[in-house]
Amino acid sequence: MLAELFRQSARDCAGASPLTSTLLAAASADLDSGGPTRRVMANAERARAGDVPALRFAAAVHRVVLEGRAPALAAHYPTVGGSPELGALWADARGVVEEHADELRALVDTTTVQTNEPGRSGPLFGGLHTATALAAAAAGRRTPFPVRLLEVGASGGLNLRPHRIAYLHGDRVFGDPGSPLRLDTGWSGEPDGDLDRPLRLVGRGGCDPNPVDVSTVDGRQHLLSFVWPDQRERWTRLGAALDLAAVDPVPVRRAPASEWLGEQLARPERDVLTVVWHSVVWQYASAAERAAGRAVLASAAERATAAAPLALLVFEPRRGHDPALPHEFQLLLKLWPAGRSLRLGAGGPHGTPFTWESAPWV
Template identity: 35%
Template sequence: MTTASVYAEFAALEAHGVSPTYERLSLAVAGNPTILGLLDGLPPAKRQPNLLFGVVRLLGGPVGDPSDFHDFTVANWAEVEANLRTRSTQTNEPGRCAVLLPVLAKLPQPLALLEVGASAGLGLYPDRYSYRYGRHRLGSDGPVLDCALTGTPPPDRLPEVAWRAGLDLNPLRVTDPADVAWLDALIWPEHQHRRDRLRAAAAIAAADPPLLIRGDLVDDLPGLAARAPAGATLVVFHTSVLYQVPAARREAFDHLVRTLPGHRISVEAPGVVAFDSLPPAPDDTLHNVLALDGRPLAWARGHGQAATWFGA
């Protein structure tokens, strides 16, 4: 797939109807030989739209007007490139907990949560947030996470969490302003509600920090999982992470996690985690597949804003 097609696909499948700014900007980049040429000098994993747009925003560059974006990116390419090479997309979206909750609430309690690709660990607090599934409200503290849930009843309780830990190649700290600035830059321009709940979730994590370990999802997972307390159900989960992992390492992780006790929840794009068959997605926008122990259960939008159940 060419870099131009990556940006055109991002505009059509991810940004369309979600971020007019990024849809317009992605289409402009797809047709801009100068920026495409600069991006093609990078490894494929470093050319992705979310990463480029986040870096430019972090550096104070404009994303609202494609012409201004072009001028800033070209004029500041050395700094943009340096950040692209050293950073990765670490969107730490608390809203994804609204997709996880219907599964977490039904597992044997209490839970020992271990997130792979945890970023700053904001996905490790599903018991500390509030949820709104249509007219059904659950919880009374923390940011309110809205999710359009269809095909299954909304959960009727919050999970009990006895232990929470995360594994990441570059864990972020919500107490570090520079790390929070990067998380903020990764939020799409129009999404002030996501910015507000990032801050609210960061305050929760800062008051009770999770165990975050710098490490590899294959080499370091067994040691961290072994630290989960006895008597708690281990839940290894990951959301929109494995697409950044080479196929051979994804396969090694898949084999490894099957040997661990407890359960695995995955929320990844179709094809990133293999399934024998899937029903059609609700529409043409990008959906991830929510699965428990390798069994697909639902289609989920990337920021947790909707989930369409099709599994038992």
């Protein structure tokens, strides 16, 4: 079962990361044969697909490489200046797995998958503009609402700075042109709303069951280790987001989403659009926690008013219509008390590219 989960993960990332795919395919065979990978994964024998044990294994190996303790394997990893030779990859990786088995097992046992992908700020930025415009129209306001942004499953909080990013769309730049994080949105079309009008964020916060302190070396290395090593654009983007976080810290509290949201949404805030946001998180939450979160949001929606509106803005995988693509990543918006429920578009799992196409969310 565990080896098959590794093989499935290898297939899933084959097109996006040949290095990770090759590593996981070889590790699956090593599991079958009783090699050192079995020792590393000893406590994950009964892992579920949702636990993504293979990606935790790949991140643990990457972490050892990033820390400069696997020089032969580092020669294959572009994140430390290497160039992959896939045919020789496992021969070098197997020695690292064997030498560092106990440490790798501890990393696999104690970490959760946390890509905290800053590319998803692209859809968030556009979705916020749409939400503020629709809420303002419903309230009869001439100008958009300022935003209080609440993120559940925030990890290191890297997507809590949508107003501090430079968004590149053709020959135009939206957001903060001077930002160290320049995001090529890959947009097809544009969201509704005046993108040239600056977003006003008057409050930001997040929660996570296992928050990452990105002000520390350990926290940075943790997030960097989950980037597939041959995805250089994502690596550069994450580094820039971490640099931005260093000069604009936002707290992320260790708490269940339902508990934290219950506190944050206890009272509506007048003249502010409160936006609850999450991205590629819901699949990792338990059924009980999802139900509790929905109940908290439903209660808050009943208290929302035209002058103190509430929005839910999520970027999550949903079943698509194309059999070749069992899931597509959709940006979905609900607004209360306006009663709007929209599918704003869909894109890649890391937020780019993205196609804007507004339709009812059903």
